[in-house]
Amino acid sequence: xxxxxxxxxxxxxxxxESSQPxxxxxxxxxxxxxNADPEFEGRGGEDLALGISSALSQAFSSSxxxxxxxxxxxxxxxxxxxxxxxxxxxxxxxLLDAVSLAVKAALMNTKIPAVTVNTTExxxxxxxVSDDPYDVNNLEVSKVPCIVTxxxxxxxxxxxxxxxxxxxxxxxxxxxxxxxxxLTAVRKTGSGxxxxxxxxxxxxxxxxxxxxxxxQLVEKVKLESSVKKDRRGFLT
Amino acid sequence: MAGLELLSDQGFxxxxxxxxxxxxxxxxxxxxxQADGSAYIEQGNTKVLAxxxxxxxMRGSKSRGLHHKVLINCQYSMATFSTGERKRRPRxxxxxxxxxxxxxxxxxxxxxxxLYPRSQIDIFVEVLQADGGNxxxxxxxxxxxxxxxxxxxxxxxxxxTTGFVNDTPMVDISFVEESLGGPQxxxxxxxxxxxxxxxxxxxxxxxxYLNKVLKTAVxxxxxxxxxxxxxxxxHVAQIASSVGSE
Amino acid sequence: xxxxKKENLKRICIPGQRICRADTSNITGGKGTYTRQGYICxxxxxxxxxxxxxxxxxxxxxxxxxxxxxPEAGSIVTVKITSVNPRVCKCSILCVEDTELRxxxxxxxxxxxxxxxxxxxxxxxxxxRPGDIVLARVLSIGDAHSYFLSTAEDELxxxxxxxxxxxxxxxxxxxxxxxxTYVTEPRKVAKVIPEHIAVEKKKA
Numbered sequence: 001x002x003x004x005x006x007x008x009x010x011x012x013x014x015x016x017e018s019s020q021p022x023x024x025x026x027x028x029x030x031x032x033x034x035n036a037d038p039e040f041e042g043r044g045g046e047d048l049a050l051g052i053s054s055a056l057s058q059a060f061s062s063s064x065x066x067x068x069x070x071x072x073x074x075x076x077x078x079x080x081x082x083x084x085x086x087x088x089x090x091x092x093x094x095l096l097d098a099v100s101l102a103v104k105a106a107l108m109n110t111k112i113p114a115v116t117v118n119t120t121e122x123x124x125x126x127x128x129v130s131d132d133p134y135d136v137n138n139l140e141v142s143k144v145p146c147i148v149t150x151x152x153x154x155x156x157x158x159x160x161x162x163x164x165x166x167x168x169x170x171x172x173x174x175x176x177x178x179x180x181x182x183l184t185a186v187r188k189t190g191s192g193x194x195x196x197x198x199x200x201x202x203x204x205x206x207x208x209x210x211x212x213x214x215x216q217l218v219e220k221v222k223l224e225s226s227v228k229k230d231r232r233g234f235l236t
Numbered sequence: 237m238a239g240l241e242l243l244s245d246q247g248f249x250x251x252x253x254x255x256x257x258x259x260x261x262x263x264x265x266x267x268x269x270q271a272d273g274s275a276y277i278e279q280g281n282t283k284v285l286a287x288x289x290x291x292x293x294m295r296g297s298k299s300r301g302l303h304h305k306v307l308i309n310c311q312y313s314m315a316t317f318s319t320g321e322r323k324r325r326p327r328x329x330x331x332x333x334x335x336x337x338x339x340x341x342x343x344x345x346x347x348x349x350x351l352y353p354r355s356q357i358d359i360f361v362e363v364l365q366a367d368g369g370n371x372x373x374x375x376x377x378x379x380x381x382x383x384x385x386x387x388x389x390x391x392x393x394x395x396x397t398t399g400f401v402n403d404t405p406m407v408d409i410s411f412v413e414e415s416l417g418g419p420q421x422x423x424x425x426x427x428x429x430x431x432x433x434x435x436x437x438x439x440x441x442x443x444x445y446l447n448k449v450l451k452t453a454v455x456x457x458x459x460x461x462x463x464x465x466x467x468x469x470x471h472v473a474q475i476a477s478s479v480g481s482e
Numbered sequence: 483x484x485x486x487k488k489e490n491l492k493r494i495c496i497p498g499q500r501i502c503r504a505d506t507s508n509i510t511g512g513k514g515t516y517t518r519q520g521y522i523c524x525x526x527x528x529x530x531x532x533x534x535x536x537x538x539x540x541x542x543x544x545x546x547x548x549x550x551x552x553p554e555a556g557s558i559v560t561v562k563i564t565s566v567n568p569r570v571c572k573c574s575i576l577c578v579e580d581t582e583l584r585x586x587x588x589x590x591x592x593x594x595x596x597x598x599x600x601x602x603x604x605x606x607x608x609x610x611r612p613g614d615i616v617l618a619r620v621l622s623i624g625d626a627h628s629y630f631l632s633t634a635e636d637e638l639x640x641x642x643x644x645x646x647x648x649x650x651x652x653x654x655x656x657x658x659x660x661x662x663t664y665v666t667e668p669r670k671v672a673k674v675i676p677e678h679i680a681v682e683k684k685k686a
Contacts, residue, residue, distance in 0.1 A: 002269065008318075033360065034287070035268065035285060035287040037270070041311055042311070085316040089285065292584070293585065293587045348525055353623055383527045386526055389498070392497055429498070429518070472496075472527050
């Protein structure tokens with residue numbers, strides 16, 4: 001089965017968190033639609049969704065993943081709040097990996113309108129958001145990680161596991177890797193246990209794969225945006 | 237009305253259409269493998285995915301099962317990024333619940349429910365991008381998905397939302413046309429037998445105009461039908477050729 | 483045997499489309515059709531098939547791919563036994579006639595529906611064990627929880643059973659024997675006619 005995810009990024013101006021007044025905010029929201037599995041109807045997909053969104057925020061929690069300071073408009077008052085909304089349409093294994101790829105691709109594509117801050121005579125500030133669709137800034141995404149999950153099947157570890165492989169596995173290790181090869185997050189899921197030695201091996205493999213994956217993704221997205229093609233829906 | 241001219245003196249709408257013209261409709265059937273039937277449809281910028289599961293054994297509380305016919309279970313949800321302003325929740329709000337109920341009632345009229353007693357059919361629609369006429373697009377998508385799933389239908393269900401500006405009915409209105417107020421009439425019809433299965437009107441309209449608007453809306457539904465019909469025929473032929481018909 | 487001729491008119495029809503008049507006495511609507519205002523109409527999107535028989539022809543609408551079915555009263559189903567208690571034996575329905583279900587339906591075989599004779603002497607433990615594959619007929623759609631099934635025919639009953647040693651057992655008249663340990667276990671065995679098995683094999 002395929003894994004299909006759709007990611008949308010929306011930017012809003014909002015107040016910063018009081019602990020970090022000069023940094024923008026990033027919020028992940030994952031929705032497992034009933035299209036993917038009837039079990040997800042209503043609130044049925046919430047557990048899975050929560051797991052994915054927490055894994056994403058963990059992977060992005062390192063301060064240098066995404067330059068949140070550049071999203072600051074008026075320190076302490078107005079910052080850009082990026083909503084990253086993930087829609088899961090079909091799950092056929094390696095969901096987290098696919099989601100992280102889609103998130104990175106969506107962030108690469110995100111355009112933030114230029115903002116000018118004018119100070120009025122009384123000393124208060126006025127924010128002016130440009131409505132020119134070409135007067136926009138792109139996000140710096142070179143340090144945004146992709147997640148590589150290695151799944152233990154028997155005594156072997158596999159990447160990009162299918163649903164069947166995941167079903168008969170007892171442990172998964174998800175590693176968030178940036179293009180330069182640094183790891184921003186590691187999390188182990190599943191009921192089984194992993195040996196420390198094999199974890200070291202996994203980390204090394206994940207790093208190699210992650211670097212490659214990041215490069216491939218960037219190339220693919222660049223190609224996609226350079227070619228003007230007849231767009232007939234995003235499922236074709 | 238507001239500063240925007242919804243209908244120019246030459247009789248063109250904001251997006252250049254004539255009042256009776258539909259937006260461009262493109263669709264695909266069978267987009268997902270895991271569902272029994274699925275479809276993706278674009279009506280202008282309104283994009284909707286529909287998946288159908290079933291008929292299968294009752295899921296969840298068994299007591300909801302009906303002894304004489306199949307239970308139709310619908311869910312209408314909108315992606316949080318589908319609207320201009322971000323939605324907080326994809327479903328569960330009043331509007332979605334109302335849509336869910338409408339969908340259920342619409343398709344109870346079209347599906348041959350008596351064939352599958354004590355079973356359940358799920359229809360899930362997901363609005364990926366909302367640009368007016370969400371409900372009608374969802375109905376059209378769900379029809380295609382049901383046909384793809386091979387669920388016996390009395391007829392297609394085609395829906396169309398119609399507005400009314402300057403004494404002129406306008407079919408398949410977009411978000412801008414919707415949001416500037418004015419009456420809106422949503423109809424879903426079984427085009428072959430010309431039965432109306434859903435009729436909903438918002439805002440105020442003089443009763444003398446109702447017939448005119450309704451007629452235009454039904455005409456719009458029939459135009460939709462022609463498009464869906466072609467898609468289904470192509471799809472059937474394609475399946476047969478890929479399976480290698482007997 | 484009456485001669486059956488199958489004809490495939492390469493015609494696509496779609497739900498709601500009229501196929502022909504229903505009042506002509508020698509044509510009836512079959513699967514995938516319904517009658518409205520004196521016409522036979524299609525309810526599925528697919529090709530029209532006509533089964534020509536001596537007096538009466540039946541029109542079907544068939545799709546290229548198989549579709550979901552649900553068990554109906556009277557149909558033969560293949561079930562797997564999930565639990566047995568003195569009164570009733572629960573099972574999950576895996577196939578309806580020749581079609582495999584995408585997900586199982588629940589069914590139950592009550593004590594009095596196991597066989598047609600000596601109904602009061604039936605001991606369910608001596609008829610079925612969990613894990614057995616059984617052929618049964620659907621009696622009714624049953625209560626709110628499961629379909630009622632019956633094995634009260636010679637051809638119905640256990641067809642596949644795995645012994646404790648883990649090998650398929652060989653059916654006898656009212657028991658099954660393990661070919662490895664030679665232990666016999668009582669069962670309501672289906673008397674599958676050998677020719678039918680041969681036909682099945684040829685098909686596969």
